[in-house]
Amino acid sequence: MTTLIEAPPTDADGLLPSKKKSSGGGLGQYILIRFLLIFPTIFILVTMVFFLMRITGDPITAAMGGRLPPEQLAERIAAAGYDRPILVQYFEYLGQLVTGNFGTTLSDNRQVTEMLTTYGSATLELTINALLVALLVGIPLGMIAAYRRDHAPDAVLRVFAIVCYGTPVFFAGMLLKLTFAVWLGWLPVAGRAKTSSELELTSLQSPTGIYWLDAIRSGNMAALGDVMAHAVLPAVALGLLTAGIFLRLVRTNVIGTLGRDYVEAGRSRGVSEFRLVTKHAYKPALIPIITVMGLQIAVLLGGAVLTETTFEWKGLGFQLATYLTARDFVAVQGIVVLLAVIVAVTNFIVDIVAALIDPRVRY
Amino acid sequence: MSTPTTVEPTADPRASLFRRLPVISHFNKSVGLQRGMLVAGLILTGAFVLTAIFAPLLAPYGYSQLSDADGNFPAQQEPGGKHLLGTTVGGYDVLSRVIWGTQTAIMVIVVAVLMSIFIGVILGLVSGYIGGWLDRILVVIADAIYAFPSLLVAIVMAIVISGGQSSLLGGVTAAAISITVVFIPQYFRVIRAETIRLKAEPFVESAKVVGASNIRIMTRHIYKNATRTLPLIFTLNASEAILTLAGLGFLGFGIEPSSAAEWGFDLKQALADTTSGIWWTGVFPGLAMVLTVVGLTLMGESINDLNDPRLRGRKKAASGKGGPDSPAGAQAALETEARLP
Numbered sequence: 001m002t003t004l005i006e007a008p009p010t011d012a013d014g015l016l017p018s019k020k021k022s023s024g025g026g027l028g029q030y031i032l033i034r035f036l037l038i039f040p041t042i043f044i045l046v047t048m049v050f051f052l053m054r055i056t057g058d059p060i061t062a063a064m065g066g067r068l069p070p071e072q073l074a075e076r077i078a079a080a081g082y083d084r085p086i087l088v089q090y091f092e093y094l095g096q097l098v099t100g101n102f103g104t105t106l107s108d109n110r111q112v113t114e115m116l117t118t119y120g121s122a123t124l125e126l127t128i129n130a131l132l133v134a135l136l137v138g139i140p141l142g143m144i145a146a147y148r149r150d151h152a153p154d155a156v157l158r159v160f161a162i163v164c165y166g167t168p169v170f171f172a173g174m175l176l177k178l179t180f181a182v183w184l185g186w187l188p189v190a191g192r193a194k195t196s197s198e199l200e201l202t203s204l205q206s207p208t209g210i211y212w213l214d215a216i217r218s219g220n221m222a223a224l225g226d227v228m229a230h231a232v233l234p235a236v237a238l239g240l241l242t243a244g245i246f247l248r249l250v251r252t253n254v255i256g257t258l259g260r261d262y263v264e265a266g267r268s269r270g271v272s273e274f275r276l277v278t279k280h281a282y283k284p285a286l287i288p289i290i291t292v293m294g295l296q297i298a299v300l301l302g303g304a305v306l307t308e309t310t311f312e313w314k315g316l317g318f319q320l321a322t323y324l325t326a327r328d329f330v331a332v333q334g335i336v337v338l339l340a341v342i343v344a345v346t347n348f349i350v351d352i353v354a355a356l357i358d359p360r361v362r363y
Numbered sequence: 364m365s366t367p368t369t370v371e372p373t374a375d376p377r378a379s380l381f382r383r384l385p386v387i388s389h390f391n392k393s394v395g396l397q398r399g400m401l402v403a404g405l406i407l408t409g410a411f412v413l414t415a416i417f418a419p420l421l422a423p424y425g426y427s428q429l430s431d432a433d434g435n436f437p438a439q440q441e442p443g444g445k446h447l448l449g450t451t452v453g454g455y456d457v458l459s460r461v462i463w464g465t466q467t468a469i470m471v472i473v474v475a476v477l478m479s480i481f482i483g484v485i486l487g488l489v490s491g492y493i494g495g496w497l498d499r500i501l502v503v504i505a506d507a508i509y510a511f512p513s514l515l516v517a518i519v520m521a522i523v524i525s526g527g528q529s530s531l532l533g534g535v536t537a538a539a540i541s542i543t544v545v546f547i548p549q550y551f552r553v554i555r556a557e558t559i560r561l562k563a564e565p566f567v568e569s570a571k572v573v574g575a576s577n578i579r580i581m582t583r584h585i586y587k588n589a590t591r592t593l594p595l596i597f598t599l600n601a602s603e604a605i606l607t608l609a610g611l612g613f614l615g616f617g618i619e620p621s622s623a624a625e626w627g628f629d630l631k632q633a634l635a636d637t638t639s640g641i642w643w644t645g646v647f648p649g650l651a652m653v654l655t656v657v658g659l660t661l662m663g664e665s666i667n668d669l670n671d672p673r674l675r676g677r678k679k680a681a682s683g684k685g686g687p688d689s690p691a692g693a694q695a696a697l698e699t700e701a702r703l704p
Contacts, residue, residue: 044507052523155396159657162664166602166656168609170630171649174637182640189638295510302512306610310634321614324518332522336515343510 027355034351038344045340046097049333050090058082059106059329102334107326112334115319120338122192122315125210126238126307127300129231133239134246134296139289141243142250147277149255157247164244169303173237173310180233188230190312238307242296249292253285260284287354294350298343389669401665407658415465424456426463426624442643449643451632457643461651463624467535468655472604474539475546476597482543483550488581488589490551491558502555505548513603514610517541521616535618542607546600553596557589598663602656609652626652 053059060077068076077083081092096103102112145157181189188194192211208214212231215224257263258281266280267273305317312318316335323331390401414421442449442457449457490501508516520541561567562585570580612618612627619628626648633645 040503041507041510044504045511048507049519052519055523150396155399158400159661162657162660163653166660167653168606168613168627168630168649170610170613170634171645171652174630174634174645174649178637178640178642178646182637298510298512302514302610305512305514306613309614320518324522325615329522332518336519339515340511343512347510 030355031352034348034355038348041344042337042341045344046094046337047090049336049340050093051086053329053333054086054089059327097337102337103330105323105328105331105334107323107328107331112331115331116316116334116338119314119316119319121208121210122313123301123304123308123317125192125212125231126234126304126313126315127297129235130238130242130300130304130307131293131296133235134242137239137243138246139250142247143254143277143282145247145251146254146258146281147274149251154251157251161244161247164240164247165242167240168306169237169241170306170310172240173234173307176233176237177310187233192227192230192313194226194230234307234311234313237310238300238303241303242300245292245296245299246289249289250282250285253288254281257281257284291350291354294347297346297350301339301342389666397665397668400661401669404658404661404663404665407654408662411465411655411658412469414462415469418462418466422459422462424459426455426460451629451644457629457647460624460629461626461647464626464629464648464651465655467618467623467625468605468608470535471539471542471608472601474536475542475604476600478539478543479546479600480550480597483547484554484586484589486547487551487554488558488586491555492562492577492581492585494559498555501551505551508544509548509552513545513607516545517607517611518614518616520544521611535623538608538611538616538618541611542604545607546604549596549600554589558585561585561588598659598666602659602663605652605656605659 058077058080060080060082061073074083081089100113102116104110105112105115141157141160145154148154177189180187208217211227212224215221215227254277258276260281263276263280266276271280301317304315305320307313308315308317309321316339320332320335323329323335390398437450451457451460486501490498517538518541521537524537524540567580567584570584575584608625609627609630612625612629613631615631618625629648630645633641633648636642636644
């Protein structure tokens, strides 16, 4: 387990053949093998989600059960092909996935692919904003905590970090909403933008779906301000969740590197303690953070589901909650599969970046 | 791993049994700030456990009680008077639901963590010891689940187990099993890694030479050595279990309010109240959750630091300068941190 910080998890488990041939291959081979490892991961998750969700029965009964007479229900099940053997359905589903066809949602009869692209951009926007907040808060505070190790600021910051991830993101969101939106009235309560600016932004030619980007591209400053105001609270709520983890990571790693010989050498040359923390000890401490960021993407996406529900941010998480309530398991499956792909690809990228920075990872 | 310069024995063999008890010995080892954090964690966790045990005595009303001798409870009443923390939209007493909520939380934690330790340890031992294709498959599956947002795994499991419906104890079991699936990979990885390391140790080889069976080696020789880190993961996972349960409840996969009190569900209900400035329905269950999680984490983390000589604060003389000589020790702590929600 302790190898995680130095090497990506897959390496630690000895799955990469390159580990055994100690010198052969190099970066190219590492990237290729690591790339190929994405597929089993996605495949396993898709398979698990498919069979687990089918244990409960077919999606049509789940969504419509009790609301349709049995004959009509059976008719619709047969029409959708859910009465065939499960293995046939499974291979058909896999075939559809390869061609990018996720099926049609049951509750509002939309193409799942279309639904995913519409709401995916909103989730992407929220996740990027939150990651920015997390890095901006976590890294400087972590350096302060390391710099003032075992003193009052360190104590306060460590407790702050624990409170950060001990607070469920929806509770943090609720408190922020109460304080800044309801009582102080500084920021909007929920949503991604006012209806007027939302209309302007979605009617643009080939919108990216990321509102602030669209607003900048069209030079619509009023809409940009509105979008920014809406983005603050959700980004802070979700960002703080991860900020605590970054804070602790930076703190522990900076403390670790502060004990190294070259830092000691710098200290003996008269380099100031502040400069030691911000220059000498900080950069090597960043490598593990990049690796852990990969895991944090998964945490952020999970948190996004809850944040979006809290702030009615119409992204994948908000839709997921809606479809869950409607028992629309075709849509749920589509969202879960998409998130699985995102997580697998991010982890791949993070591993490659880690390998580029630190050749030891590749063995 | 480089050898630390001053390794203090984890427990002095001459000390009395009382002083060697886990938490007591940790307390004695701690100094200053670390002691403060440990004590704060112990107090919060203790309060949580005691509240759960004595909930029937502490709570003024039942968790699903809507009326008493004087008639129905008013809806959304402000804190004060008969209802110390106010009432919800549905007319439940907030204080009572917060108190009863501790019971639900503890039940789910205990069931979830015990189940995942049980299954995770067995799988880890077998996978690490036997190796081969079984090991490869289990590792790939565990990695796939591990990398995925835990809340989504829990949601899928909740759908499977209860079809999204939640009944009396069924709700608790469903939540616990959903959380178990998320946790198994973590225990699996720890135990497997330890098993692989221990497999090469001379004492395992000696046991083989003497003719001990594989099962005996696994259950006696490796098991006892591989499970030392588990108490730490237990405390850290307990807090994650609370958060996952609340997340499920918040999304509507929790336990019905008439079957048990659950903080996540209460927060879901309270979300609609916030826009009209009604704060007491959400703030109190939320605070209860934060205090519990912070307490458990403070406790787990302090114990972790105290178990590691490199992270432990030194008594005066070396404090401040006595940074860890290698990040390796810190990484053990980080590993668990990286995963926290």
